[in-house]
Amino acid sequence: MSSSPLASATSGKRVLSGPAIAGLALAALLAVALPAFTTGYVIYIANLLLVFVVLCLGLHVVIGENGQFSMAHAAFYGIGIYASALANRAVDLPYPFAMLFGALVAGIVGLFIGALALRMRDIYLALATFAFGEAMQWVFANWDSVTNGPNGLRISPARFGPLEILSDKQAYPFVLFFCLLMIGVTVAISRSRLGRSFRAVRESEVAAMAMGIDVRRTRVVAFGLSAAIAGFAGGMFGLFQTFIHPDSLGFQTTILVLTMVVVGGLGSIAGAIGGAIVFGLISEVLRQAPQYQEIIYGGILILFMMYAPRGLFVFIGDRIREVRHGR
Amino acid sequence: MAGETAAPFLDVVGLTIRFGGLTAVGGLDMEVAKGSIHALIGPNGAGKSTTFNCISRFYTPSEGRITYDGRDITRMPAREMAGLGIARSFQNLELFAELTVFENVLIGAHVHAGRSWRDAISARPRGIVEHVEHLLERTGLSAYAQTKARNLDFGHQKMVEIARALAIRPRLLLLDEPAAGLRNREIAALDRLLCELRERDGITILLVEHVMQLVMSISDRITVLSFGTKIAEGTAAEVRAHPAVIEAYLGRETTQETPHG
Ligand SMILES: Nc1ncnc2c1ncn2[C@@H]1O[C@H](COP(=O)(O)OP(=O)(O)O)[C@@H](O)[C@H]1O
Ligand SMILES: [Mg+2]
Numbered sequence: 001m002s003s004s005p006l007a008s009a010t011s012g013k014r015v016l017s018g019p020a021i022a023g024l025a026l027a028a029l030l031a032v033a034l035p036a037f038t039t040g041y042v043i044y045i046a047n048l049l050l051v052f053v054v055l056c057l058g059l060h061v062v063i064g065e066n067g068q069f070s071m072a073h074a075a076f077y078g079i080g081i082y083a084s085a086l087a088n089r090a091v092d093l094p095y096p097f098a099m100l101f102g103a104l105v106a107g108i109v110g111l112f113i114g115a116l117a118l119r120m121r122d123i124y125l126a127l128a129t130f131a132f133g134e135a136m137q138w139v140f141a142n143w144d145s146v147t148n149g150p151n152g153l154r155i156s157p158a159r160f161g162p163l164e165i166l167s168d169k170q171a172y173p174f175v176l177f178f179c180l181l182m183i184g185v186t187v188a189i190s191r192s193r194l195g196r197s198f199r200a201v202r203e204s205e206v207a208a209m210a211m212g213i214d215v216r217r218t219r220v221v222a223f224g225l226s227a228a229i230a231g232f233a234g235g236m237f238g239l240f241q242t243f244i245h246p247d248s249l250g251f252q253t254t255i256l257v258l259t260m261v262v263v264g265g266l267g268s269i270a271g272a273i274g275g276a277i278v279f280g281l282i283s284e285v286l287r288q289a290p291q292y293q294e295i296i297y298g299g300i301l302i303l304f305m306m307y308a309p310r311g312l313f314v315f316i317g318d319r320i321r322e323v324r325h326g327r
Numbered sequence: 328m329a330g331e332t333a334a335p336f337l338d339v340v341g342l343t344i345r346f347g348g349l350t351a352v353g354g355l356d357m358e359v360a361k362g363s364i365h366a367l368i369g370p371n372g373a374g375k376s377t378t379f380n381c382i383s384r385f386y387t388p389s390e391g392r393i394t395y396d397g398r399d400i401t402r403m404p405a406r407e408m409a410g411l412g413i414a415r416s417f418q419n420l421e422l423f424a425e426l427t428v429f430e431n432v433l434i435g436a437h438v439h440a441g442r443s444w445r446d447a448i449s450a451r452p453r454g455i456v457e458h459v460e461h462l463l464e465r466t467g468l469s470a471y472a473q474t475k476a477r478n479l480d481f482g483h484q485k486m487v488e489i490a491r492a493l494a495i496r497p498r499l500l501l502l503d504e505p506a507a508g509l510r511n512r513e514i515a516a517l518d519r520l521l522c523e524l525r526e527r528d529g530i531t532i533l534l535v536e537h538v539m540q541l542v543m544s545i546s547d548r549i550t551v552l553s554f555g556t557k558i559a560e561g562t563a564a565e566v567r568a569h570p571a572v573i574e575a576y577l578g579r580e581t582t583q584e585t586p587h588g
Contacts, residue, residue: 034521114531162488188448191448191449191450192447192448192449192450193440193446193447193448193449193452195432195438196433196434196437196448197434197437199423199425199426199430200423200426200434202425203422203423203424203426204421204422204423204424205421206385206417206421207417207421207423208434208489209405209406210383210384210405210406210408210409210414210415210417210421210492211409211434211435211437211438211495212406212407212409212410212437212438212495213406213434213437214406215406217445237428
């Protein structure tokens with residue numbers, strides 16, 4: 001049917017250009033080969049980065065595509081983690097069913113938050129979603145009978161039929177597969193009619209309305225989908241993690257994901273992915289100096305908003321172009 | 328088939344719009360015939376845009392009724408207008424600035440997207456892409472298809488507004504000052520395009536415009552507003568000779584191009 005190459009997908013920004021495809025291919029090769037030449041710790045970090053890639057894709061859908069701010073994505077991620085862990089424990093089905101359940105629950109909560117968000121914009125929306133995130137963290141920490149409260153919840157191993165995943169190395173191919181799957185899903189959404197209406201609403205609500213787009217529904221759906229993807233990331237977390245504690249689902253995580261998306265470049269899928277990887281690595285290094293972690297995140301976020309608002313990759317691309325054109 | 332007694336394509340009856348204490352439009356009656364270019368003119372602040380926004384359902388009138396193609400649309404939501412074949416442009420551009428020209432126009436065709444799953448997920452839905460490319464050609468935008476709307480010059484941006492509205496495949500096209508800010512050459516191109524839309528595509532056009540050179544050359548009928556009320560109506564020649572019109576324009580300033588009486 002569509003005879004055009006991906007590169008001319010006309011989604012407002014090139015989803016995949018020539019160098020990007022080459023880069024992705026190289027990255028994919030490295031990614032697939034990774035377990036062959038590294039230690040368990042590196043694999044663990046790789047798993048975590050891939051989960052953050054998906055979490056960033058989720059945030060990208062609502063902020064990047066639809067232009068609505070969310071400070072609640074750690075909460076949707078957490079809902080996904082708890083819901084899939086509980087589903088996995090409750091029923092004897094292959095783990096992907098638990099992941100889908102996690103995405104579904106997070107998505108439904110996202111639809112509700114999206115409906116509330118219709119009344120709000122900008123700073124008010126940021127504050128309201130922030131409050132929701134804090135409230136959810138409180139729920140994770142205090143709903144003892146379901147989440148096991150402040151003691152954290154043990155996550156039983158994921159099973160795929162007879163295969164039970166007991167190590168990071170074993171989990172890695174699955175994590176990689178689901179990450180690639182979600183990249184594909186996000187690209188498909190972005191290129192689709194729904195993706196176009198997300199962007200139309202982001203660019204001009206009145207014009208979108210004049211084109212027959214239901215602006216309110218579009219905004220709610222963007223929130224729901226975004227939350228579902230974040231919830232799916234939560235399900236991926238359960239592929240290799242054995243334990244979840246509410247402390248790791250707070251504001252810090254939201255800021256981390258937000259920074260990743262901003263550093264990568266708002267409005268571009270490649271930016272969200274690249275930001276998750278680059279900034280994920282930076283944050284892993286920073287783990288050595290936890291007392292400075294937040295101030296460094298904050299500093300990076302502000303620097304990027306000031307000097308490279310379109311993200312690291314556009315910034316580098318522009319510098320390269322400047323050098324090439326002899327300046 | 329339209330006999331003498333046929334109802335007008337667009338029928339505005341007793342349209343009144345108040346903003347707090349201010350009556351922006353007071354009891355306007357206006358009939359727009361099918362397949363015509365009907366201009367709505369008047370000094371600044373006369374209530375043209377307000378009327379326009381009521382017809383496109385962005386404002387809701389305080390009183391009065393708007394009938395389109397035999398259907399009362401007075402209280403219908405704005406987003407349903409595209410589906411009925413009513414398209415509009417915006418006086419102060421409302422482009423999807425960060426998107427390409429192609430995508431801007433493609434979004435205009437949303438109401439015609441196929442219902443199939445495949446059409447829904449396609450970046451270039453069949454049938455629609457051809458229409459979009461055709462429209463880009465007609466509006467002289469083909470070379471800019473992959474340019475972001477925000478990077479175009481003003482004249483081309485105004486054309487994108489029109490191309491996007493045309494993607495709706497409208498039967499009624501509402502244009503609010505499409506010629507404002509355009510150069511003479513661009514106005515001439517707009518003149519040709521609008522005439523072609525009327526003759527070849529049978530589109531009815533309601534035109535709010537200050538540029539008299541355009542209004543006088545293409546309008547089948549002209550309604551003149553001043554302070555929210557109709558002061559004259561008729562053909563270009565009739566309106567031009569109307570004392571109230573001369574008074575409204577010459578007596579009070581505003582437009583650089585006054586109609587010659
Ligand atoms: N949304 C609004 N709120 C309050 N007053 C308005 C609004 N829109 C228009 N007006 C007022 O209504 C009158 C008519 O404005 P408008 O329809 O824009 O005039 P025109 O398009 O003929 O120049 C003006 O006095 C304007 O200030
Ligand atoms: Mg006006």
